[in-house]
């Protein structure tokens with residue numbers, strides 16, 4: 332079976348990539364699966380693209396094989412785009428999905444439904460040693476709920492209601508999420524590259 336390394340230590344992302352790549356007959360191996368202890372890459376960039384490239388290029392340089400990375404986050408209009416690239420650690424270190432959700436709900440407590448628009452953003456980067464890194468960006472539009480609901484997924488899924496649904500992403504579950512997610516919408520743009528993977 333063909334294999335791709337995904338430069339992530341996020342269990343939720345790793346799980347989704349396994350399913351998304353299985354459709355193409357490819358095994359997605361995350362840094363959580365590798366025996367070799369790889370360094371935590373500091374995400375010092377000021378854009379999703381910069382942070383994704385830091386991860387894919389950093390790990391590709393060490394392993395000397397093609398590596399994909401995902402930098403993603405939640406962009407909330409009423410918070411001027413926050414938490415954005417700071418989504419993972421919005422409520423501080425170490426990262427805590429529950430605390431991040433509490434902080435978003437608190438910041439939005441006086442914001443009415445029609446102003447609670449937001450989108451998930453995912454930038455995938457693919458780095459092959461000696462080649463220029465390629466980027467694909469995917470979105471998932473929605474609104475922020477008033478309370479958390481559902482137990483599937485990770486991160487902000489319990490408070491994100493995708494457009495066209497009246498349940499949160501965490502209530503919808505992986506089958507539906509993998510049809511509409513920002514991650515999936517970025518991946519489909521890489522189909523040609525994925526098909527040529529050897």
Ligand SMILES: O=P(O)(O)OP(=O)(O)OP(=O)(O)OC[C@H]1O[C@@H](n2cnc3c(O)ncnc32)[C@H](O)[C@@H]1O
Pocket residue numbers: 338339340341344374401402403404405418419420428431451484485486487488512514
């Ligand atoms: O950098 P890696 O190791 O991949 O793991 P991370 O969790 O730090 O990942 P990011 O730096 O890309 O930060 C993304 C954060 O955005 C949120 N996020 C991204 N995709 C999401 C999704 O599909 N559902 C819910 N929240 C998501 C979640 O809080 C993530 O921790």
Ligand SMILES: [Mg+2]
Pocket residue numbers: 374419
């Ligand atoms: Mg990160």
